[in-house]
Amino acid sequence: METMRSFERYHLLLNGHVVRTPLALSAMAGIVDADYALARASHIGVAFLGGFSIDGPTMEASRIMERSGRREFLYDDPEEELCRQASLVNGSGIVCGLNLRGATPESFANVASQIGDQVIYEIDAHCRQAPMVEARSGEYLLSHSDLLAEEIRALKREDVTVSVKIRAGVSPDDRRLAKKIWTAGADIIHVDLMDYDYQKIRQIRNSCPLVLIANNSMNTFDRVRDMFSHGADLVSLARNADLRTLAGLDAAIERHTDEHGWYNAPKQLCRGGDVRALTFCCMPVKDCPLLPTLDRLGLSREEYLELKQRAVAGTPLEPGAQTCFGSLAWCCKDSSPCMFREMTLSQCGLSRQEYMRQKKQLADKIVQHLFSRHAEPHTN
Numbered sequence: 001m002e003t004m005r006s007f008e009r010y011h012l013l014l015n016g017h018v019v020r021t022p023l024a025l026s027a028m029a030g031i032v033d034a035d036y037a038l039a040r041a042s043h044i045g046v047a048f049l050g051g052f053s054i055d056g057p058t059m060e061a062s063r064i065m066e067r068s069g070r071r072e073f074l075y076d077d078p079e080e081e082l083c084r085q086a087s088l089v090n091g092s093g094i095v096c097g098l099n100l101r102g103a104t105p106e107s108f109a110n111v112a113s114q115i116g117d118q119v120i121y122e123i124d125a126h127c128r129q130a131p132m133v134e135a136r137s138g139e140y141l142l143s144h145s146d147l148l149a150e151e152i153r154a155l156k157r158e159d160v161t162v163s164v165k166i167r168a169g170v171s172p173d174d175r176r177l178a179k180k181i182w183t184a185g186a187d188i189i190h191v192d193l194m195d196y197d198y199q200k201i202r203q204i205r206n207s208c209p210l211v212l213i214a215n216n217s218m219n220t221f222d223r224v225r226d227m228f229s230h231g232a233d234l235v236s237l238a239r240n241a242d243l244r245t246l247a248g249l250d251a252a253i254e255r256h257t258d259e260h261g262w263y264n265a266p267k268q269l270c271r272g273g274d275v276r277a278l279t280f281c282c283m284p285v286k287d288c289p290l291l292p293t294l295d296r297l298g299l300s301r302e303e304y305l306e307l308k309q310r311a312v313a314g315t316p317l318e319p320g321a322q323t324c325f326g327s328l329a330w331c332c333k334d335s336s337p338c339m340f341r342e343m344t345l346s347q348c349g350l351s352r353q354e355y356m357r358q359k360k361q362l363a364d365k366i367v368q369h370l371f372s373r374h375a376e377p378h379t380n
């Protein structure tokens with residue numbers, strides 16, 4: 001029942017499981033294990049446990065880091081311990097991910113073949129500690145993206161869900177990196193924004209159709225909302241993942257979603273929205289950011305018209321004779337007040353929340369179309 005409600009609210013599935021809230025725990029080596037996640041189970045949807053070092057070179061790096069005062073998880077038999085950790089979380093309602101440091105594609109494939117598809121495998125391309133980088137792991141992968149792509153492919157051959165945790169601004173071009181992670185087969189991109197803001201999330205959202213997790217200082221609902229309205233599907237917390245912060249965010253996200261129907265609805269395009277915002281755009285008839293955006297996406301006006309018309313055919317967004325362009329397909333976001341849209345919605349018996357959920361479905365179809373053609377990234 002609870003699971004059903006969560007699905008109706010967020011429509012978020014990861015690794016085949018319903019995500020109860022778009023809040024994740026981000027890995028902290030030596031700290032985030034199953035017990036730590038279970039203590040926060042009521043206010044998180046996903047937990048990335050770890051980071052765990054999974055082969056000789058990375059375990060040696062962990063030992064060096066531990067000797068220099070960092071907390072690390074170190075075990076004689078990492079696979080056995082990872083299995084134990086995953087089974088502790090199993091059945092808790094948390095979708096479990098393992099944040100892993102490995103030096104070769106084979107190391108990742110080996111772990112996945114032993115643990116199976118019950119967890120998400122997150123490649124740690126984030127750790128910047130020198131011993132880990134020297135072990136060809138962590139941040140090393142951001143400047144050696146061919147190796148990163150090999151590791152993704154090795155995991156995908158094991159038929160498991162793959163996340164890649166990156167640090168923004170390290171690669172010379174995060175858009176290219178995101179595309180490479182996507183085309184190598186990953187399912188999720190988890191971005192530590194460092195000093196960047198939501199513009200970086202928009203840039204990555206416009207470059208790939210992966211599930212996108214925004215990380216770094218997601219401690220207030222205002223910041224979380226900025227991430228959601230520029231393309232994030234989830235946000236994650238590490239240092240401030242205390243119960244009070246998580247409970248406050250969980251409640252605020254739930255309230256916002258119940259009021260607006262679509263928890264991560266984009267801003268309108270002319271207000272800086274990401275590519276999903278085309279769902280709220282009207283017909284291309286005026287001088288506004290729509291036309292240059294269509295140009296950048298390589299979509300002609302006719303294709304854009306046809307795409308939206310086809311996508312709403314037979315759905316509650318098709319009618320709308322009293323609206324500006326004769327169909328709700330071209331209507332604005334719920335936050336832009338409009339008498340004509342409201343009138344149409346009430347005639348169709350459509351609540352504002354349902355209207356926004358329908359707009360989400362339209363956005364999904366638009367995104368699917370754009371990325372099925374490997375559209376070039378947006379320039380902002």
Ligand SMILES: Cc1cc2nc3c(=O)[nH]c(=O)nc-3n(C[C@H](O)[C@H](O)[C@H](O)COP(=O)(O)O)c2cc1C
Pocket residue numbers: 026027028029050051052099124125126127165192215216217218236237238239240
């Ligand atoms: C003590 C500590 C250990 C961390 N260990 C890892 C790790 O093993 N793997 C990883 O991907 N990120 C690791 N991180 C990074 C966090 O997951 C997160 O990206 C970063 O702290 C920013 O998010 P926050 O502002 O919510 O803390 C660690 C961070 C801290 C503070």
Ligand code: SF4
Pocket residue numbers: 268269270271280281282283288289290
């Ligand atoms: S079509 Fe409308 S919503 Fe889209 S950018 Fe132009 S003015 Fe804004």
Ligand code: SF4
Pocket residue numbers: 282322323324325330331332338339340341
């Ligand atoms: S009818 Fe209202 S909501 Fe629809 S396009 Fe016109 S102004 Fe926007």
